[in-house]
Amino acid sequence: MTGTEGRIVDTDRGKVRGVAQGEAISFRGIPYAASPVGELRFAPPRPHPGWTGVREATQAGPAVPQAASRLEQVMGHRVPDWNEDGSLTVNVHSPLRTFEDGAARPVLVWWHGGGFTSGSGGWDWYDGGPLAALGDIVVVTANYRVGPLGYLYLPEIGAANLGPQDQAAVLRWVQDNIASFGGDPRDVTVGGQSAGAYSALSLALDPQTTGLVTRVLLESGPFGLPPQDPQNAAENAEAYLRLLDVASDADAATALRALPVEQLLSAYGRLAGRLARPGNVAPPMYPVLGGPGLPRSWQRALADGALDGKALLIGTTRDEATAFYAFDPRIQNLTSAGALDILTGQIGEQAHEVYQRHAARLPRATPAQIFTAVQTDELFSDGALQIADHHAAGGNATYVYRFDYQPAEDEHALGATHCGELPFLFNTFDAYPDSAMLGKPTDSERTLGHGFATAVAEFVTTGSVNDWPPYAPATATRIRHFG
Numbered sequence: 001m002t003g004t005e006g007r008i009v010d011t012d013r014g015k016v017r018g019v020a021q022g023e024a025i026s027f028r029g030i031p032y033a034a035s036p037v038g039e040l041r042f043a044p045p046r047p048h049p050g051w052t053g054v055r056e057a058t059q060a061g062p063a064v065p066q067a068a069s070r071l072e073q074v075m076g077h078r079v080p081d082w083n084e085d086g087s088l089t090v091n092v093h094s095p096l097r098t099f100e101d102g103a104a105r106p107v108l109v110w111w112h113g114g115g116f117t118s119g120s121g122g123w124d125w126y127d128g129g130p131l132a133a134l135g136d137i138v139v140v141t142a143n144y145r146v147g148p149l150g151y152l153y154l155p156e157i158g159a160a161n162l163g164p165q166d167q168a169a170v171l172r173w174v175q176d177n178i179a180s181f182g183g184d185p186r187d188v189t190v191g192g193q194s195a196g197a198y199s200a201l202s203l204a205l206d207p208q209t210t211g212l213v214t215r216v217l218l219e220s221g222p223f224g225l226p227p228q229d230p231q232n233a234a235e236n237a238e239a240y241l242r243l244l245d246v247a248s249d250a251d252a253a254t255a256l257r258a259l260p261v262e263q264l265l266s267a268y269g270r271l272a273g274r275l276a277r278p279g280n281v282a283p284p285m286y287p288v289l290g291g292p293g294l295p296r297s298w299q300r301a302l303a304d305g306a307l308d309g310k311a312l313l314i315g316t317t318r319d320e321a322t323a324f325y326a327f328d329p330r331i332q333n334l335t336s337a338g339a340l341d342i343l344t345g346q347i348g349e350q351a352h353e354v355y356q357r358h359a360a361r362l363p364r365a366t367p368a369q370i371f372t373a374v375q376t377d378e379l380f381s382d383g384a385l386q387i388a389d390h391h392a393a394g395g396n397a398t399y400v401y402r403f404d405y406q407p408a409e410d411e412h413a414l415g416a417t418h419c420g421e422l423p424f425l426f427n428t429f430d431a432y433p434d435s436a437m438l439g440k441p442t443d444s445e446r447t448l449g450h451g452f453a454t455a456v457a458e459f460v461t462t463g464s465v466n467d468w469p470p471y472a473p474a475t476a477t478r479i480r481h482f483g
Helices: 129-135 147-151 162-181 195-205 230-243 252-258 261-275 298-303 336-361 367-393 422-426 443-462
Strands: 008-011 014-017 019-021 024-031 054-056 089-095 105-111 138-142 183-193 215-219 311-317 398-403 479-482
Touching: 008 162, 014 024, 024 129, 089 129, 089 162, 105 162, 105 195, 105 443, 129 138, 129 422, 129 443, 138 162, 147 162, 147 261, 162 183, 162 195, 183 195, 183 443, 195 215, 195 298, 215 443, 230 261, 298 367, 311 367, 311 443, 336 367, 367 398, 398 443, 422 443, 443 479
Parallel strands: 014 054, 105 138, 105 183, 183 215, 215 311, 311 398, 398 479
Antiparallel strands: 008 014, 019 024, 024 089, 089 138
16 A cells, blocks of 8 residues: 555456545446446346556546537536447545544445436536545445447347446445445445436345445436336337337347447437427437346335335425426427427316416416426436335435525526536536526535535435435425525
8 A cells, every 4th residue: 555645446357446536536437347338238237357556547448439428508518538448447436534543434425417318427517536435434336338338139149228337336346345345334325416316216225235235315317207118218229229220130249339339429410300209308218127237116115115214315406497497498388288288188177277387376477387387206316215215114214405505697497407516516617607597606605515415425424414304295384405
């Protein structure tokens, strides 16, 4: 071992050298599985072969192959940094004092969002160093396969919920290795935002991984989106193969593994365009019910008591759905009749009552704003409260928040939109220089972020939050507001 600068740590596949930044030391780009290339493309994650010598862990690994995020206008532009080879990596951020006193810290394994189609745990948006230092916890972020590489449903070639299988592999890597980084493998909170929250809940509920999870942190999960039905997933897979001119037979695996990854992404984009409908935010491929990692719906799993005994912190932003509709002219130009037509297709006969209830609450709102408010509740808020109500009713420690911050200059009327809490949680304000959801942060925003991150870190550490009463079913007064 060396001093804090350039700390060398043993993993089960080889030694890694991290780098100290501020009050944390970060180990980036550590492989948790073999590169998903060649015969391993569209295959479950396999163990990494390991390396000799010391691997420099100072830079994050590449993102998994993906197209640009559909929320770029909200969050800000990112320069593509993907590469299929070497993409399955973790990033571990530990407080410096961990290596001074030798005490094992609680661990947060946190999953990025991106609609199951984009994102990377190695991006500076999700740098876990400041949160690790603030909360005296170990923070782990990771990549998992997204888009067609992670969610193509062709079980006959081994392709079924590969993204969730990657995530399970990360949890097992944490169990085997996190003690070397100062973390306690018996004290692991699994959390994430958006698709990452959906993933975190699935990991906490799946019998194969629930024993690896102590607590659960769910930020803005789209729990109103049911898992993909296997038949629908198979139909989308067949349509995808047709776009690639690949026959759906025993040789499909060989053909798919031989194609340039750019061609796979292009066909996925065309499929998304063909399936797109106004108001529908579901991607063409996402977790399939009954596949690996998702044996049952979260409603069924909760009813079966799968989350019992695990402390829960769950929340949403006030105006989640503006991120998806503020820049969509099909939504912004809706009439009341048009909005009702879309909602009826989504939620059935109750659409009129739901629309009118939201219209009464927002007397000066346009049809687009009313429709967006309905979607915020249907996709995000209602599911979060349903989970919280069930969990609290069972006597489990439950904490609920709502993030209300909106930028002072809000040209696109985003309000407190989806993803808006992320720079506050990670204290990565400077990583969002052109973000419409954030604006120009001041000391006030940084103070708000300190409070939010402190609350999250307290939960990760103890399963409770100081000066924050636990949630009781249907008790809005016990929802903690930030912003």
